[in-house]
Amino acid sequence: DTAVSQTPKYLVTQMGNDKSIKCEQNLGHDTMYWYKQDSKKFLKIMFSYNNKELIINETVPNRFSPKSPDKAHLNLHINSLELGDSAVYFCASSQVLGTGSETQYFGPGTRLLVL
Amino acid sequence: DQQVKQNSPSLSVQEGRISILNCDYTNSMFDYFLWYKKYPAEGPTFLISISSIKDKNEDGRFTVFLNKSAKHLSLHIVPSQPGDSAVYFCAAMGTSGSRLTFGEGTQLTVNP
Numbered sequence: 299d300t301a302v303s304q305t306p307k308y309l310v311t312q313m314g315n316d317k318s319i320k321c322e323q324n325l326g327h328d329t330m331y332w333y334k335q336d337s338k339k340f341l342k343i344m345f346s347y348n349n350k351e352l353i354i355n356e357t358v359p360n361r362f363s364p365k366s367p368d369k370a371h372l373n374l375h376i377n378s379l380e381l382g383d384s385a386v387y388f389c390a391s392s393q394v395l396g397t398g399s400e401t402q403y404f405g406p407g408t409r410l411l412v413l
Numbered sequence: 414d415q416q417v418k419q420n421s422p423s424l425s426v427q428e429g430r431i432s433i434l435n436c437d438y439t440n441s442m443f444d445y446f447l448w449y450k451k452y453p454a455e456g457p458t459f460l461i462s463i464s465s466i467k468d469k470n471e472d473g474r475f476t477v478f479l480n481k482s483a484k485h486l487s488l489h490i491v492p493s494q495p496g497d498s499a500v501y502f503c504a505a506m507g508t509s510g511s512r513l514t515f516g517e518g519t520q521l522t523v524n525p
Contacts, residue, residue: 302456329511331511331513338517339500339517339518340515340517341457341502341504341513341515342515343512343513343514346511346512348511353511354511354512388456388457390456392511394511399445399462399464399506400506400511401447401459401462402447402459402511402513403459404449404456404457404458404459405456406454406455406456407454407455407456409454
């Protein structure tokens with residue numbers, strides 16, 4: 299009964315490859331997010347989708363492309379992987395209430411290592 | 414420009430004592446604050462939150478205090494237990510949207 303799940307949990311790949319990370323939530327939330335935790339342990343938002351519509355798009359290289367086939371899924375595709383893409387990527391979801399007090403629930407993370 | 418700061422990278426306390434984790438923010442548009450706990454190789458787990466209309470929120474052993482004038486919040490854990498050992502992240506949200514801004518985290522170690 300995992301609330302927010304991500305696959306794969308670990309991903310080791312070569313520079314220049316293209317890879318995807320999948321995220322699914324069964325909480326019935328309408329908003330999903332991708333965060334990146336870099337080597338300094340900062341968690342920073344990358345993207346957010348509300349009902350399959352992109353609402354937050356931070357300054358992220360366009361090699362990163364999120365895709366939301368439905369409101370329970372948000373996948374992250376990364377083209378031409380670079381060494382600096384090595385990080386832990388967390389998916390999260392929330393129900394937007396319009397009150398500015400939504401709680402986000404996180405997945406377990408995907409540890410990406412680019413060699 | 415780090416808008417949410419946790420100045421203590423680590424904190425060590427004895428079991429049964431109080432743990433106090435601190436967080437400062439600079440953006441006056443933040444009006445909702447959350448604390449997350451994170452174990453190694455897991456995602457952040459929501460712990461407790463507070464809205465800017467309150468100055469205190471309590472949930473069992475966990476209490477969050479908000480001082481808006483000082484732009485400071487703190488998380489009190491009492492009594493501390495060894496299972497509380499984790500990294501604690503402070504996060505803030507503004508009225509404009511769902512974006513969470515995180516601090517850099519504080520590693521709490523509770524010694525038996």
